[in-house]
Amino acid sequence: MKIDANPHLTHRARQILCGLFLSKFDQEGLKYLGFDSFAEAFNVLGYSLQAKPASIKNYRDELDPYFPNARMGWRKRPLREHCQSILEAYSHVELLELGELIKGFLLPVVEAESIPEVKRVLDLQHPEPSTSFAKRLITGKAAEQYFLAHYSGMMEFAESTVTDTTAWGCGFDFKVMRPQCDSFSAVEVKGLSAMCGQIQMTELEFAMAEALQDRYYLVLVRNFVETPFHNVIINPVKSSIQFTKVERKEIRLSWNANIVE
Secondary structure: OOOOOOOOOOHHHHHHHHHHHHHHHHHHHHHHHOOOOHHHHHHHHHHHOOOOHHHHHHHHHHHHHHOOOOOOOOOOOOOOHHHHHHHHHHOOOOHHHHHHHHHHHHOOHHHHHHOHHHHHHHOOOOOOOOHHHHHHHHHHHHHHHHHHHHHHHOOOOOOOEEEEOOOOOOOOOEEEEOOOOOOEEEEEEEEOOOOOOOOOOOHHHHHHHHHHHHHEEEEEEEOOOOOOEEEEEEOHHHOOOOOOOOOOOOOOOOOOOOOOO
8 A cells, every 4th residue: 555655744743653663664674764773763763853762762662562573562551642543544554665754754855856866765666775875864864953952052052043054055054143243153964873984075065164164163963873972073174084075977867858939
């Protein structure tokens, strides 16, 4: 049975649906979304959905008694009404459809519409080749939500006004305005599943970092596989991070037509 790729799901319903997916499909579900452990899944899904990672775990545990897996779950507690409604609506849905539904509300809309590789991720006929790419995008979104949840506690941004610019295509994720300051600062957020790994700055991001210098911040959110933490780097192109320029040539097809009377 095919389900709507973009149903109207509440904030809480999306969290429950992630818990149901992990409960029903267990290790196979982790693999499908590109996660190496439940801890990573709870962290990335939780922050991506602006929820606590423990919330995703709790929903999985609450639904465990209704699916065959090795966990006991919350067998002695009655299923709450909001979980019952999601269970009734989606318990029959298979891995492919439910996994793509979850990817659909986790992956950034702008990216999904504009990057060919992401389109392959969202294509139900070719889900596997781009699983790692989808995971990087989802982890990136989780890192952005982590920043929104924690920036007020970062000394570099305390008491600042933060504007989400992720959909603006301006070379950074957040615009920061400090009290009694006329100029803005820019924040680019990158996420890493592990403690270490590779990050990538686009040509526009790098150009903005060069132009803004000390007003450009790179926030690295690391270790989603265990407990996420962050580092704030001021003026990243002049920092201890060594960036290497990578040039790629792409072939793009287009179809032209002459319009005549």
